[in-house]
Amino acid sequence: MKVAKFGGSSLADATQINKILNIIKADSERRFIIVSAPGKRYETDTKVTDLLIQYAENFLNNQNTALIEEAIIYRYQLISQELQLNKALPIIKKYIETLKKTPHRSKERVMDLFKSSGENCHAMLIAEFLTHNGIPSTYINPKDAGILVDDLPGEAIIKPEAYLKIKELKKLETVAVIPGFFGYTKEGEICTFSRGGSDVTGSIIAAGVQADCYENFTDVDAIYAANPGLIANCQPIKELTFREMRELSYTGFRVLHDESLMPARQANIPVIIKNTNNPEAPGTRISSQRTTHHEPVAGIAGDSGFTSIYLSKYLMNRQLGFGYNVLKIFKELNLQFDHMPSGIDDITIIMRQNQLTQEIEEQLISRLTTELSLDELKVMHNISMIALVGEGMKNNIGVASRATAALSKKKINLEMINQGSSEVSILFAINNDQENAAIKALYEEFF
Numbered sequence: 001m002k003v004a005k006f007g008g009s010s011l012a013d014a015t016q017i018n019k020i021l022n023i024i025k026a027d028s029e030r031r032f033i034i035v036s037a038p039g040k041r042y043e044t045d046t047k048v049t050d051l052l053i054q055y056a057e058n059f060l061n062n063q064n065t066a067l068i069e070e071a072i073i074y075r076y077q078l079i080s081q082e083l084q085l086n087k088a089l090p091i092i093k094k095y096i097e098t099l100k101k102t103p104h105r106s107k108e109r110v111m112d113l114f115k116s117s118g119e120n121c122h123a124m125l126i127a128e129f130l131t132h133n134g135i136p137s138t139y140i141n142p143k144d145a146g147i148l149v150d151d152l153p154g155e156a157i158i159k160p161e162a163y164l165k166i167k168e169l170k171k172l173e174t175v176a177v178i179p180g181f182f183g184y185t186k187e188g189e190i191c192t193f194s195r196g197g198s199d200v201t202g203s204i205i206a207a208g209v210q211a212d213c214y215e216n217f218t219d220v221d222a223i224y225a226a227n228p229g230l231i232a233n234c235q236p237i238k239e240l241t242f243r244e245m246r247e248l249s250y251t252g253f254r255v256l257h258d259e260s261l262m263p264a265r266q267a268n269i270p271v272i273i274k275n276t277n278n279p280e281a282p283g284t285r286i287s288s289q290r291t292t293h294h295e296p297v298a299g300i301a302g303d304s305g306f307t308s309i310y311l312s313k314y315l316m317n318r319q320l321g322f323g324y325n326v327l328k329i330f331k332e333l334n335l336q337f338d339h340m341p342s343g344i345d346d347i348t349i350i351m352r353q354n355q356l357t358q359e360i361e362e363q364l365i366s367r368l369t370t371e372l373s374l375d376e377l378k379v380m381h382n383i384s385m386i387a388l389v390g391e392g393m394k395n396n397i398g399v400a401s402r403a404t405a406a407l408s409k410k411k412i413n414l415e416m417i418n419q420g421s422s423e424v425s426i427l428f429a430i431n432n433d434q435e436n437a438a439i440k441a442l443y444e445e446f447f
Helices: 014-025 048-060 066-082 088-101 107-132 162-171 198-208 242-250 261-266 322-332 358-371 391-395 399-409 432-446
Strands: 002-006 030-035 137-139 175-179 182-184 190-192 213-218 239-241 271-275 284-287 299-312 346-352 376-389 416-419 425-431
Touching: 002 014, 002 198, 014 030, 014 066, 014 107, 030 107, 030 198, 048 066, 048 088, 048 107, 066 088, 066 107, 088 107, 107 137, 107 175, 107 182, 107 190, 162 198, 175 198, 198 213, 198 261, 239 242, 242 261, 242 284, 242 299, 242 376, 299 358, 299 432, 322 346, 322 358, 358 376, 376 432, 399 416, 399 425, 399 432, 425 432
Parallel strands: 002 030, 002 213, 030 175, 137 175, 213 271, 239 284
Antiparallel strands: 182 190, 271 284, 299 346, 299 376, 376 425, 416 425
16 A cells, blocks of 8 residues: 655646556555645746745735636646546636635635645546546545644644544545645644645655555656756665655755655655656665665755854853753744754854844844853854765764865865764755855765
């Protein structure tokens, strides 16, 4: 029994949807199908989710919604016509049109309701399409599927008790088509996962029904050792561990949502990245253990848009609760940190730059300086984080030495190095404008 999730590029138009029909027909074990909203058909096209966000913003700002509503309905109408479907389309039209009649609610609630519509409507169409083509299928709303989440609009988290109801889906005799990206609170409110959250839904369903594997279909043959758009003939990765993939996806690999691995990992269900356009390719298998461990590095990822905040105070290490007081200030300003390496008299905090408005940054600097009586505080924006990831690092001496030497040869200055005790990754903080050069230098060294 398999769960198969298809991303937006796999469901963008009739041509792509016919490909997923053949994929599902090719393996009768693919009984749970998770769908995204229609993605881009070509480079300058607009994803349906982006259209829905614009729809919500127009609605919230009391602007005319007619044109954007028409554009959204047209995407589903075009797909329906090309696939010769007619049952789901009237329901979809009515659903999209009634969004503008939503009672006055918070911006977050409205946005989640509108955004979730893309996946919800597409699942109805796909269920009709599969049934029409000889695969009896049932559209299952996430509420009926049992996807119960915490009340965190735009950042939903599955509740542990949800899996008991999800498990009942195993009794279905037809293929289940479930919209990704959102769940329901106990009060019946729609809550979306963070952007790209259909991956999360697939993992949750796989864990709930105790599937043999979770196949995530996208538009690439495999996960690559680095950005294939940056590295010519980049090496594909055959196997990764959950820990390796978590590190890589968080630090720049966009193939898989970084939060989607936890449900599958906890249930010990392998995840396989496959290509809708080339389903015969073996893809990349992600599981608890891999069969090869001799390579020190599995992949290299880079992500920009970080801020580094350096705090220094003499005898910091002897001041009880200093770290607690730092994080207390961050919490009270509703700020999250990503990394916090420290020395005897200093701490460096790495955080996502998009959290800082000028006002919040001024408050943060003022509070850290005055409440902690700092000797020095330095803020650096436009930082990139480069992650060197691999379970094999713990069994290979000199990985950090090789990495820093490779970066030094290209005259890339390191603002910070951080290696966790798990020895799965080494992180380097550098200036944004050196990110591509750093990835190339590390790839040349290890691959």
